[in-house]
Amino acid sequence: MDSESDASIVAASLAAPEAFGALFDRHARTLYRYLVRRIGPDEADSLLGEVFRIAFEKRSTYELDRQNARPWLYGIATNLVAKHRRSEARRIRASARLIAQRRPEEEDGEDRIAAALDAADLWPRVADAVTELPEGERDALLLFVWEELGYDEIATALGVPVGTVRSRLNRARLRLRELDDPTGREG
Numbered sequence: 696m697d698s699e700s701d702a703s704i705v706a707a708s709l710a711a712p713e714a715f716g717a718l719f720d721r722h723a724r725t726l727y728r729y730l731v732r733r734i735g736p737d738e739a740d741s742l743l744g745e746v747f748r749i750a751f752e753k754r755s756t757y758e759l760d761r762q763n764a765r766p767w768l769y770g771i772a773t774n775l776v777a778k779h780r781r782s783e784a785r786r787i788r789a790s791a792r793l794i795a796q797r798r799p800e801e802e803d804g805e806d807r808i809a810a811a812l813d814a815a816d817l818w819p820r821v822a823d824a825v826t827e828l829p830e831g832e833r834d835a836l837l838l839f840v841w842e843e844l845g846y847d848e849i850a851t852a853l854g855v856p857v858g859t860v861r862s863r864l865n866r867a868r869l870r871l872r873e874l875d876d877p878t879g880r881e882g
Contacts, residue, residue, distance in 0.1 A: 700762040701761075701765070702761060702762050704717045705718065705759065715750075718747075718764060718768075723747070726768055726772055732841050742776070742779075747768075750768055761851070765844075766851035767852070769842065773834050773853065777830065777834075831859075832863045835853065835867065836863075838852060846860045
């Protein structure tokens with residue numbers, strides 16, 4: 696069944712609903728990882744089930760010319776994550792605090808210690824900046840960086856043109872580059 700495209704699985708599930716399970720088997724692990732990163736493990740399990748419930752209910756609207764359903768599923772997941780923005784921001788900030796508290800081992804060498812300390816100082820600012828990004832920019836950035844989706848796949852997942860994805864990623868990068876030096880000077 697692995698040689699079947701996602702589109703053929705969705706099409707088959709219209710007549711035989713149990714066929715939709717193959718889509719879950721194929722993509723659940725990747726989507727679960729994405730959800731854990733976005734909202735944490737406590738919520739990810741229930742949201743993963745919700746992603747596939749919604750996908751199953753909307754399978755008749757799936758564009759069968761799209762052979763890979765992963766961007767479509769990411770779009771559903773991203774919409775569900777939007778409902779969890781507050782907890783996501785708190786989790787990212789908590790992660791930043793944990794990273795900032797970690798101190799490198801002394802035997803790592805001076806350069807490694809210096810780099811780790813710089814990262815520990817910068818990470819809380821990066822986490823704050825990511826949580827402050829407008830929703831569209833944050834979604835595009837996290838799908839690009841964490842999930843390694845291409846621009847076309849992000850566009851499909853978010854239901855926007857590729858040009859919008861490019862501009863959102865560019866704006867997010869510009870905002871994050873400002874973290875190099877809060878005075879605006881290049882380091």
